[in-house]
Amino acid sequence: MKVPVKVLVDVDDKSFEVEVGTPTTSALIVKELGVEKGSGTPKATKVGNLSPEQIVKIAEMKRTDSYAKTVIAAVKEVAGACVSMGVTVDSKEPKEFIKDLDKGLYEKALKGE
Numbered sequence: 001m002k003v004p005v006k007v008l009v010d011v012d013d014k015s016f017e018v019e020v021g022t023p024t025t026s027a028l029i030v031k032e033l034g035v036e037k038g039s040g041t042p043k044a045t046k047v048g049n050l051s052p053e054q055i056v057k058i059a060e061m062k063r064t065d066s067y068a069k070t071v072i073a074a075v076k077e078v079a080g081a082c083v084s085m086g087v088t089v090d091s092k093e094p095k096e097f098i099k100d101l102d103k104g105l106y107e108k109a110l111k112g113e
Helices: 026-034 052-065 071-085 094-100 107-112
Strands: 004-009 015-020 048-050 085-091
Touching: 015 048, 026 048, 026 052, 026 071, 048 052, 052 071, 052 107, 071 085, 071 094, 071 107
Parallel strands: 048 085
Antiparallel strands: 004 015
16 A cells, blocks of 8 residues: 655754655545545446445544544545545445535444444
8 A cells, every 4th residue: 555655854964764644545445445446437437335434444544634623524524535536435425425424324433333
C-alpha cells in the first residue's frame, strides 16, 4: 500500500527524520473492498459496497490527518470519497447514506456497537 512519506533533512549536521503518514482515503477504501481500483465511471459502474462499520473504521484511521472535528464529519468525508470512486455505502448511494446519517439512522455503527 502506498503511503505518504516526508523526509526532513537538517543541512547543517546532515541528520534527517522520516515521517510516515496514513494512506490516502481512496487507498483505504480500495483495501477494505479488496478491489484493484475505483470505478472509471462512478455513476454507471459500482465497484463495491462498504458497510457502515467499515466506513467508520476508515474514518477513524484518517482522523489524525483530517480537519473533521467529530467522527460523523470524518465519516462524511470518507463517504464523499466513495462518490467519486463508484462505491456504495450500506447498499445506498453515498449521498443517501449521508442524509440518513444526518437523520441519526447509524448511531449504533458510530458508537461501535
